[in-house]
Amino acid sequence: MKIVIISDTHLPKRAKGLPARLMAELADTDLIIHAGDWQTIEVFHELQTYAKVEGVFGNVDDDTIKEHFPAKRILELGEFKIGIVHGHGKGKTTDKRAIQAFAEDEVDCIIFGHSHIPVKKAENGILLFNPGSPTDKRRQKLFSFGIFQIGDTMEAEHIFFN
Template sequence: MKFLVISDIHGSAAYMKKALEAYALHKPDHILLLGDILYHGPRNPLPPDYNPQQVVAMLNPLADKITAVRGNCDAEVDQMLLNFDILRDCATIFFGGRRITATHGHLFPLDPPPHSFPGDIYLYGHIHIPVIRQENGITLLNPGSITLPKQNSPHTYGLLDENGFTIMTENHEVYQSLAF
């Protein structure tokens, strides 16, 4: 099984199109959205091609393939437009003999890494910076932001399968990877 992992779209139709290119190229079985799907938030600049309604139109046809978690910029009004659940704080995924906790990252501190969450992989977004790190027996994975990267990181998304996690640039080139 293969997952396309996308975080922090923030309503950008242009970068949602890039994510759909990745979907067509990599042919994942499932899509994980790690929050901040439609709204850009008061602390972020207006993203390129900001068009939440167009992002909705691109995501809803894929609703049966999407698992999403709530980001700090997501709200009940967003849920009214989307045909898949975005209001859960965490999702637990079992595959490849691993238990993965997926969350946006704003509710649970990462410094030090969480010790109380169930699982051996902690998948999160929120910080807009790609991360692959192992600490205290926990693998921390962040695909970065497809739309608004920070700290000079590129626009990125992730691919997760039984063999590992790969962070890809918007141009579909490998940025970082970790084999399991």
């Protein structure tokens, strides 16, 4: 199963549309996960033309997005439990807020966004993954998103592009 992981699209504020590099990967994906800050529901509508879309809302999302998506969710994909949260809030780092959101849950991976900083690291046996942003790189050198391959194992990688 191929899963495209995105966050912080901020469309149409930060870009006019989804970048070609991302759309190329969407063409053959089985699932899309968005970790919040969609900005408008039109992003969801466009993404669902490629594959099923799961996600959460972020701190800049409007009520329409909040009606469609929760603040936090857990997906069971094969043998793996994937937690998804945007990661916004007060105090602590974005990583720590994401971990705290699932403190009472058993998950294999936590996908989060908010900081626009790509992260892939293990902490206490849990994979922490922030895809960065495909449309608003802020102080990062490159735009980014993620791809997970899930089968008997779970493999995660970032895709970086200009």
